[in-house]
Amino acid sequence: MSDYRLYLVTDDQQDLATLKHVVSEAVLGGVTMVQVREKHGDVRAFIERAQAVKDILAGSGVPLIINDRVDVALAIDADGVHLGQSDMPAEIARRLIGPNKILGLSIENEQQLAQADSLPIDYIGLSAIFATPTKTNTKNHWGIEGLKKALSTTQLPIVAIGGINEANIPQLSATGVHGLALVSAISHAQDPQAAAKYLLGLMS
DSSP states (O other), X not given: OOOOSEEEEOOTTSOHHHHHHHHHHHHHTTOOEEEEOOOSOOHHHHHHHHHHHHHHHTTTOXXXXXXXXXXXXXXXXXXXXXXXXXXXXXXXXXXXXXXXXXXEEEEOSHHHHHHHTTSSOSEEEEEOSSOBTTBOOOOXXXXXXXXXXXXXXXXXXXXXXXXXXXXXXXXXXXXXXXEEEESHHHHTOSSHHHHHHHHHHHHO
């Protein structure tokens, strides 16, 4: 069983040196999963950054998840892929990455949630819980009540994404959610290790 508790999503605006620093410190602070996200479309740069993160995570037991790109995940033999609704269909992704890799899918509305259990995925990224500056195109905000409803609807583990910060973590954790995905609370912290430790502490 994967540990989704503190799920770091990297910031694609940060340069490689900063990215490596953030990930190594965050892992020391207790991050349980790392997703490398790149929105620029430069596959070589994506592979380079993903490989750098993989090297840092080697031996740590923290799985590396690649956002959107199955080809990049296969190229560096990452631990899994996280798909959005406009990415490759989950069935095809599963066929390509094989049965043993982690496959996550972003779920943005109740219709998608209803179909999730029939898909060959390992977990759901429930998006977006709250409004967030990193994603301006989200139409739906689940909120705490929506998260509770989703938890009672699906058998799959849920990672909550979007607008999560120290102020709302205790309330989110109280729902029994399996994990919380964070970008800026760790990536932009002056001390990512201390930030990760602090955020994990808020979850208990």
